[in-house]
Amino acid sequence: MxxxxxxxxxxxxxxxxxxxxxxxxxxxxxxxxxxxxxxxxxxxxxxxxxxxxxxxxxxxxxxxxxxxxxxxxxxxxxxxxxxxxxxxxxxxxxxxxxxxxxxxxxxxxxxxxxxxxxxxxxxxxxxxxxxxxxxxxxxxxxxxxxxxxxxxxxxxxxxxxxxxxxxxxxxxxxxxxxxxxxxxxxxxxxxxxxxxxxxxxxxxxxxxxxFTSIMQGYLVSGIVPMRAGSSTPGNDPAGQFTCSDGDLILSAGADNQFKALAKVIDRPEWADAPEFATRPLRVSNRDIINAGINESLSAHPRHYWFEKLQAAGIMCAPINTMAEALEEPQVKHxxxxxxxxxxxxxxxxxxxxxxxxxxxxxxxxxxxxxxxxxxxxxxxxxxxxxxxxxxxxxxxxxx
The missing domain is CATH 3.40.50.10540 (Crotonobetainyl-coa:carnitine coa-transferase; domain 1)
Structure with a gap:
């Protein structure tokens, strides 16, 4: 210009x-x-x-x-x-x-x-x-x-x-x-x-x-959207979970991602459980799934789970402070x-x-x-x- x-x-x-x-x-x-x-x-x-x-x-x-x-x-x-x-x-x-x-x-x-x-x-x-x-x-x-x-x-x-x-x-x-x-x-x-x-x-x-995507949902359904914390409605499991030294966020809503998550957190029975077989069923049972994820993740620090989840192809990230964000290697690069x-x-x-x-x-x-x-x-x-x-x-x- x-x-x-x-x-x-x-x-x-x-x-x-x-x-x-x-x-x-x-x-x-x-x-x-x-x-x-x-x-x-x-x-x-x-x-x-x-x-x-x-x-x-x-x-x-x-x-x-x-x-x-x-x-x-x-x-x-x-x-x-x-x-x-x-x-x-x-x-x-x-x-x-x-x-x-x-x-x-x-x-x-x-x-x-x-x-x-x-x-x-x-x-x-x-x-x-x-x-x-x-x-x-x-x-x-x-x-x-x-x-x-x-x-x-x-x-x-x-x-x-x-x-x-x-x-x-x-x-x-x-x-x-x-x-x-x-x-x-x-x-x-x-x-x-x-x-x-x-x-x-x-x-x-x-x-x-x-935030037109959320507003558009209301326009076509008439359902007023409400707060959902850090989760993504309709995409469970997804959101904030607690490790031994802090929190991270992950998203494993797709069928293959959920099965990979079940293996990573040592809950292999979830992969074939009929109550978790589809995305809508996982949404209905989100409280059970989220409680299980938090229980598993609380055993180890964030970096441990970040590496395992990344290796399994599950999208995740630590919930950083601003100071921590600026220390990320990618941010510096x-x-x-x-x-x-x-x-x-x-x-x-x-x-x-x-x-x-x-x-x-x-x-x-x-x-x-x-x-x-x-x-x-x-x-x-x-x-x-x-x-x-x-x-x-x-x-x-x-x-």
């Missing part, structure tokens, strides 16, 4: 996640922040990155969603600041924002205004409930959509309370859908005479779409963690972009920028502002 310029009016997570992906792919991303404070995610913690003096610095949330960007500070409530955004939009290919519906219109920064400034502009709005409907003006955060969309109702143990997924999954999904939509809009622009368009991405829609330089903390480990492309590999990223780090640079290079112009804008509070 080298040669494309993105104006990032996003805050928090979903929209910045989208623009970070575009930046990883080579686009020039100009992040607009409030003068002084910047994006609220900068202070989202603890924990915080520690600088060389041991003092709190950037938030991990901010670092993880704002690499490969240039930061400019603009006060959009100031008429001169709003004009700067219009001027920047004229020079950009893509604009991404996640303000509440109608907020940017007050400053003349809505799509209908900016498409007159730049008809080629692809303008992507990422909001909680979308640009239309009875709830479109409501604010919302990730946990609200996990709750509203039913995701929490299917997360957790069957006899426990609904639970939130351990990461802000609605934000990440919406950000990725926004990225895909922008790429499609760029292709449309390329083959249709340079025409831009407005993209409407909602965390509500995106979250429901993310794939280069999931890389180090980049931070101006005050030195080398900082980050999670790399997972896309691996043979012809256009993702380059080593730049660390997330300081507040307003590139204001002068961008205004000079993109808008041809002089040092005197920039100083005047700073004096009147526009930047």
């Amino acid at each position: 080298e040669g494309l310029r993105v104006l990032d009016l996003g805050r928090y997570l979903a929209a910045p996640w989208c623009t970070q992906l575009l930046g990883d792919l080579g686009a020039e991303v100009i992040k607009v922040e409030r003068p002084g404070k910047g994006d609220d995610m900068r202070s989202y913690g603890p924990p915080f990155l520690k600088n060389r003096e041991g003092e709190d610095d950037d938030s991990p949330y901010y670092i993880s969603s704002n690499r490969n960007k240039k930061s400019v500070t603009v006060n959009i409530a100031n008429p001169d600041g709003a004009q700067l955004i219009r001027d920047l939009a004229r020079e950009c290919d893509i604009l991404v924002e996640n303000y509440k519906v109608g907020d940017l219109k007050r400053f003349g920064l809505d799509y209908n205004t900016l498409k007159d400034v730049n008809p080629h502009l692809i303008y992507c709005s990422v909001t909680g409930f979308g640009q239309s409907g009875p709830d479109c003006h409501r604010p919302g955060l990730d946990s609200l959509f996990q709750a509203t969309c039913g995701l929490m109702s299917v997360t957790g143990e069957a006899d426990g309370a609904p639970q939130k997924v351990g990461v802000p999954i609605s934000d990440f999904i919406a950000g990725m859908y926004a990225t895909v939509a922008i790429l499609a809009a760029l292709r449309h622009r390329e083959i249709n005479g340079g025409e831009g368009q407005h993209i409407d991405i909602a965390l509500l829609d995106s979250t429901i779409s993310a 794939r280069g999931v963690v890389i180090e980049i330089e931070h101006p005050r903390a030195g080398p900082v480990p980050i999670i790399a972009n997972p896309m691996r492309m043979s012809g256009t590999p993702i380059p080593t990223p730049r660390i997330s920028p300081d507040v307003g780090q590139h204001t002068d640079e961008v205004l000079q290079a993109v808008l041809d502002k002089s040092s005197e112009d920039i100083e005047a804008l700073r004096r009147n509070g526009a930047i």
